[in-house]
Amino acid sequence: MSKFNDRVFGLVMLVIAVAYYYGATQFPVPFGGSEAVGPETFPKLLAVILAVCSLYMIVKPDADNPWPVATTFLELGIAVVVLIAYALLLEPLGFIISTMLAVGTLCWRMGAKPVKAYLTGLISGAVVFVLFTYGLELPLPLGLLEIN
Amino acid sequence: METLHYLSIGFGVALQPENLMFALMGCFIGTLIGALPGLGPANGVAILIPLAFTLGLKPETALIMLTAVYAGAMYGGRISSILLNIPGDEPAMMTCLDGYPMARKGKAAEALAISAIASFMGSLIATIGLILLAPLLARFALTFGPAEYFALFVLAFATLGGITGKNPMKTLMAAAIGLIIATVGIDLSTGTQRYTFNVLELYEGVDFIIAIVGLFAVSELLFFIEEKAGAGREMIKVNPLKLKWREIVAILPTTIRGGLVGFIAGVLPGAGASLGSFITYTLEKKIVGKKGYFGEGDPRGVAAPESGNNGASSGALVPMLTLGVPGSGTTAVLLAMLVSLNITPGPLMFTQNAELVWGVIAALLVGNFMLLLLNIPLVGVFVKILSVPPMYLLPIVTMVAFVGIYSISHSTFDLYFMIAFGVGGYILRKLEIPLVPVILGLLLGPEMEKNLRHAMQISDGDWSVLWSSGLSIGLWAVAIIGLLLPVIVGPILRRRMQAAKSKVD
Numbered sequence: 001m002s003k004f005n006d007r008v009f010g011l012v013m014l015v016i017a018v019a020y021y022y023g024a025t026q027f028p029v030p031f032g033g034s035e036a037v038g039p040e041t042f043p044k045l046l047a048v049i050l051a052v053c054s055l056y057m058i059v060k061p062d063a064d065n066p067w068p069v070a071t072t073f074l075e076l077g078i079a080v081v082v083l084i085a086y087a088l089l090l091e092p093l094g095f096i097i098s099t100m101l102a103v104g105t106l107c108w109r110m111g112a113k114p115v116k117a118y119l120t121g122l123i124s125g126a127v128v129f130v131l132f133t134y135g136l137e138l139p140l141p142l143g144l145l146e147i148n
Numbered sequence: 149m150e151t152l153h154y155l156s157i158g159f160g161v162a163l164q165p166e167n168l169m170f171a172l173m174g175c176f177i178g179t180l181i182g183a184l185p186g187l188g189p190a191n192g193v194a195i196l197i198p199l200a201f202t203l204g205l206k207p208e209t210a211l212i213m214l215t216a217v218y219a220g221a222m223y224g225g226r227i228s229s230i231l232l233n234i235p236g237d238e239p240a241m242m243t244c245l246d247g248y249p250m251a252r253k254g255k256a257a258e259a260l261a262i263s264a265i266a267s268f269m270g271s272l273i274a275t276i277g278l279i280l281l282a283p284l285l286a287r288f289a290l291t292f293g294p295a296e297y298f299a300l301f302v303l304a305f306a307t308l309g310g311i312t313g314k315n316p317m318k319t320l321m322a323a324a325i326g327l328i329i330a331t332v333g334i335d336l337s338t339g340t341q342r343y344t345f346n347v348l349e350l351y352e353g354v355d356f357i358i359a360i361v362g363l364f365a366v367s368e369l370l371f372f373i374e375e376k377a378g379a380g381r382e383m384i385k386v387n388p389l390k391l392k393w394r395e396i397v398a399i400l401p402t403t404i405r406g407g408l409v410g411f412i413a414g415v416l417p418g419a420g421a422s423l424g425s426f427i428t429y430t431l432e433k434k435i436v437g438k439k440g441y442f443g444e445g446d447p448r449g450v451a452a453p454e455s456g457n458n459g460a461s462s463g464a465l466v467p468m469l470t471l472g473v474p475g476s477g478t479t480a481v482l483l484a485m486l487v488s489l490n491i492t493p494g495p496l497m498f499t500q501n502a503e504l505v506w507g508v509i510a511a512l513l514v515g516n517f518m519l520l521l522l523n524i525p526l527v528g529v530f531v532k533i534l535s536v537p538p539m540y541l542l543p544i545v546t547m548v549a550f551v552g553i554y555s556i557s558h559s560t561f562d563l564y565f566m567i568a569f570g571v572g573g574y575i576l577r578k579l580e581i582p583l584v585p586v587i588l589g590l591l592l593g594p595e596m597e598k599n600l601r602h603a604m605q606i607s608d609g610d611w612s613v614l615w616s617s618g619l620s621i622g623l624w625a626v627a628i629i630g631l632l633l634p635v636i637v638g639p640i641l642r643r644r645m646q647a648a649k650s651k652v653d
Contacts, residue, residue, distance in 0.1 A: 009579050013321070020328060020343075027340050037604040039340040042597040043331050046324055053321035062315060065578050068374050079373050080571060083366065086550065087563035099547055106543035110373060117540075124544050128551055138202055138555050 006061030014054035021047035078109055094143020099125030151283055158506025162514050167212050170205070171511050174213040175518045178220020183228055183530050184538075187545060188238070189221035190477035190584070191364040195545065197357050197485050198552030207489045208504045212511040214485055215465075218478055219271060219512060222421070222461045223519050226263040226454055227530055231256060231384050239421035239457035241645075242429045246442060246449030248384075253445050257389040257527075262447050263454040264523040265396060266403045270455030271516045273407030274414065274462035278469075279509060281415065282498070285470040289495035294602035295614050299623035301596045304473040307417035307630035308585050316631045318581045326589020327596070329354050336594065337601065349561050356484055356590040358553055358562050359569050363583050365549040366570020369542050371577070386531055389524075399451040402432055406455030413456070414463020417475055417630065421460035426645055428456030462512065469505060470495055472595070477584040484591055 024043040068076065086102035093101075104121030108114050132138045161167060181192030193214055200210040225240030230247035243263060250259040292300065305323040306316075332343045333353025344350040406428040413424030432452035433442050442449045461478075468479040472493030486493050497505055523530075553562050573583055600614075607613035615621055 005579055009575075013325075023343060027342065037601045037609075039335040039338050039342060042600060043328070043342065046328050046331070049320065050324040050328065053317050053324060056317045057321070062318075062580060065580065067578070072374055072376070075373050076370055076574075079370060080567065083546070083567045083570070084564065087560050087567065090550075090554065090560060090563070095551075103543040103547050106369070106546065107540055110539035110542070111376070112537075112539045120540050120544070124547060128547070132551065132555070136203060140551070140555075 002064050003061035005064045005067075006057045010054040010057030010061070014051055014058070017047045017051040017054060020050070075109055079106060082106055082109075091141045092143055094145050095129050095140040096122070096125045096142075097144055099128070151279060154283075154502055154506045155279060155510060157503060158508075158510035159514075161208055161503050161507030162212065162510035167209050167507070167511065168514070170209050170213040171216045171515050172518055174216025175220040175515050175522055178217035179224035179227075179519065179522060179530055180220075180533060181217065182221035182224020182226075182240075183534050184224075184541065187368070187541075188364075188477075189218055189225075190481050191368060192221055193217050193478055193481045194357075194360040194364050194484075195549050195552060197481070197488070198361065198556050199548075200485070201488070202552070202555040207491060207501075208507045210489065211482070211485060211504065211508050214482055215508050215512060216515045216518075218461065218482060219458075219515050220519055221478070222271070222458045223264065223267045223523055224530070225457070226267065226450075227260065227527070228534060230259045230263065230450075231386070231531065231534070239425050239460070240453075241422065242425040242453035242457075243450060245429065245453075246444070246446050249443065249445035250447070250450060251384045254387055255445065256384050256386045258391050258395070258447070259445075259450050260386070260527050261389055261391050261524055262395070262399055263450050264520060264527075266399065266406065266451035266454040267458040267523075268516055268520040269400070269403035270407040270410055270458035271462055271512070271519075273404065273455075274411035274459040275509070275512045275516065277408075277411045277415075277459075278462055278466055278512070282466050282470050282509070285466060286495040286498040289471050292495075292619070293617070294599040294606065295617065296620045296623060297599040298596060298603055298614055299620045299627065300471060300473055301592055301599070303417060303623050303627040303630065304475070304592070305585060305588065306627040307475070308582075308588060315580070316634050318579075319585050320631075322576070322581050322583070322585035323589045326586035326591075327593045328589075329359070329586075330356075330590045330593025331597075337598070349559075354565075354590065355556075355562070356587065357488060357556070358566050359590055360481060360484060360587055361549050361553055362566035362569025363573035363576075363587065365546060366567060367573030367577060367583075369546050370570065370574040372538055372542050383531075383535060386528065395447065399447055402448045402451045403455040405431065405435070406452045407459040410456035410459025411463040414460035414475075415466045417467065417626070421457045421464065421476065423641075424460030424463075425453035425457040426641075429453045430644075465512075468493070469497065469508075472497075473592070474588065477587070480584060480588050480591060484587070487591060 021044060024040040024047065027040045082102055082105050086098055089098045100118055100121040102121065103124055104118035107117035107120050112120070129140055132140050162171070177196070178192070181187050182189060196214060196217060200213060205213070225235060226243045226247065229235045229240045229243040230251050233244050233248040235241040235244055247259045247263065250256070305320070308319055330353070332350055334340070334351055335342055409428045409431060410424040413427060414421065429449065429452050432448055433440065436448060440446050440448060464476045464479050468474040468483055472483065474480040474483045483493055491497065491501055491504065550563060553566050556562070576583060576586070603613050615624055
C-alpha cells in the first residue's frame with residue numbers, strides 16, 4: 001500500500017495554509033484603528049490549524065484508496081465535461097435540449113442503451129420544464145425552441 | 149404546562165392544510181430518498197433546499213417539509229437494506245443483518261412491516277423526548293456567553309467525526325477547510341474584503357447551498373460512475389403480507405428500548421444514528437440471549453436497529469434546534485435551511501420563533517403517523533421505484549440539482565461553482581476526509597468568528613476569557629475527549645461493527 005495520496009494532499013494544503021496566512025497579513029487596517037480581533041485574526045488561527053493538520057497528514061499518512069484505472073478516469077472526465085457543457089449550454093440551447101443531451105449522455109455512459117438514455121433525458125427535461133414553467137411559474141430558458 | 153401550551157400552538161401550525169400537504173409530500177419524497185442507495189438523507193435534503201426556496205414557501209412550511217423529508221429518509225433506508233442487502237443510508241446498515249435473511253426466507257413483507265412499526269415507535273419515543281428535553285436545554289443555553297459559544301462550536305467540530313470516526317486529524321482538517329471557505333467575502337463587522345480577488349461574485353461569500361449540493365450530489369454521481377454500479381442489483385420479490393397481532397406485540401418491548409437508547413445516542417455529541425442502531429442491536433442480542441436467532445432473520449433484530457436509528461435521528465434535532473449546533477450531516481443541512489431563511493438558530497429561537505419551532509416539532513409527530521400509513525400499504529410503490537437502475541436515476545437527480553441551483557439566481561456562474569465543489573468533494577472522499585465538517589465549517593464559520601470577536605471585546609483582548617468560566621472549561625474538556633476518544637475506543641468499536649457486518653456477506 002502506498003501512502004502517496006495523503007502526502008501530496010497534505011503538501012498542497014500546507015502551501016494553501018501558508019498562502020492563506022500571508023493573505024491575512026495583507027488586509028488593510030480597518031477604519032478606526034485595529035482591535036484585539038480584527039478581520040485577520042480568525043483566518044490566521046485557521047491557517048495554523050490547517051498547517052498542523054497538513055503536517056500530520058504528511059508525517060503520518062493513511063494507506064491510499066485505489067484510484068480508478070485509466071478508462072474509468074476517462075469516464076469521470078467525460079462526466080465532468082458533460083456537466084460543464086450542460087451549464088454552458090443551458091441558456092443558449094434552452095433547458096429541454098441541453099437536458100436531453102446532458103442527462104442522455106450521462107445515462108448512456110453509465111451503461112444505458114443510447115436510445116433509451118436520450119429518451120430518458122428528453123422526457124425528464126420536458127416534464128421538469130412544464131412543471132417549473134406552468135406549475136411553479138418559474139420560467140426556465142427555452143433557447144432554440146423559442147418561437148418569436 | 150408551558151410546554152403543552154406551546155405544543156398546541158405548534159399543532160395549530162402543523163395542521164394547517166398547506167403545511168399538512170407539504171409534510172405529506174416531504175414524507176413521500178423522504179422515504180424515496182432514503183430507499184435509494186446512493187442518495188442519502190443529507191444529500192436528498194440538500195437538493196430540495198433550493199427548490200423550497202424557489203417555491204417561495206413560508207419559513208415554517210419549508211422547514212416542515214424538509215424535516216418530513218429527514219424523518220422519511222430514516223424510514224426509507226430500511227427498504228433497500230431488507231430487499232437488496234445494501235443499506236439505503238449508513239444507519240440502516242444494522243437492519244441488513246436480520247432484515248435481509250428474513251427477506252430471503254420469503255418474509256420480506258413482514259420484515260418491511262415490522263421495521264416500519266419499529267421506526268414509528270422509535271420516532272414517537274424520541275419526539276416525546278425532544279418535546280421534554282428541548283425547552284430545558286434551550287433555557288439552559290440562554291446562560292451561554294460568547295466564550296461558551298465559541299467553545300461549543302469547537303466541541304461540535306471535535307465530536308463530529310463520531311466515536312467511530314477513523315482519523316480525527318482529517319475531521320479537523322475538513323472543518324478548517326470549511327471555515328476557510330467561509331471567510332471568503334466581505335467581513336461583516338469591518339467591511340474588509342477577504343480573499344475575494346476582486347471577483348464580484350465572491351463579494352457576498354460562497355453560498356453554502358451551492359457548496360452542499362455540489363459536495364453531495366455531484367460527487368455521488370462521480371462515485372457511481374467510478375464503481376460502475378449503474379445497473380443496480382437484484383432485488384428480492386415482496387410476498388403478500390401476513391402479520392399477526394401477536395407478532396407485532398412481541399416486538400413492542402424491543403422498539404421501546406431501541407427508541408430510548410437511540411434518542412440518547414442522537415442527543416449526545418459524537419454518537420449519532422449509526423452508533424445508535426449498533427448499540428440497540430447489540431443490547432437486544434444481549435437481553436434476548438440464546439432464545440433469539442439473531443443474524444438469521446429474527447424479527448427483533450429488524451426492530452431493534454430500526455427503532456434505534458429513528459430515535460437517534462429525532463434526538464439529533466435537539467442540539468440543532470436548541471443550540472444551533474448540529475451533530476450530524478443531515479441536521480447540518482437542515483441548519484443551512486434555517487440560516488438561509490434568516491432565522492438565527494439557538495435558544496432564542498424557542499421564544500422568538502416559537503411558532504416555527506413548535507410547528508416543526510408538532511409536524512414531526514403528525515409526519516410520523518403519515519409515514520406509518522404510507523409505509524405499510526404503499527410499500528409496493530417504493531419497491532417499484534427502487535427497481536429503477538441508478539444509471540437512469542443519478543443523472544436525473546443531478547439534473548434536479550442543476551435546476552434547483554439555477555433557479556435560485558439564474559446565474560450559470562453558480563453552476564460552475566457547484567461542479568467545482570463536486571469534483572473537490574470527490575477528491576476529499578477518495579482521501580477519506582469527511583464532508584460533513586466542511587459543510588459545518590461553512591455554516592458556522594461566521595457565527596464562530598462573531599462569538600470570538602464578542603468574547604475578545606468583552607475581555608479587552610485577553611485570550612484566557614475563552615476558558616475562564618466553569619461551563620466553558622467543561623465544554624473544552626468534552627471537545628478534547630471527543631478528539632481523543634476515537635483514537636482509543638474507535639478501533640475496537642469499528643472492528644466489532646465490521647465483524648457484525650461481515651457475517652451477512
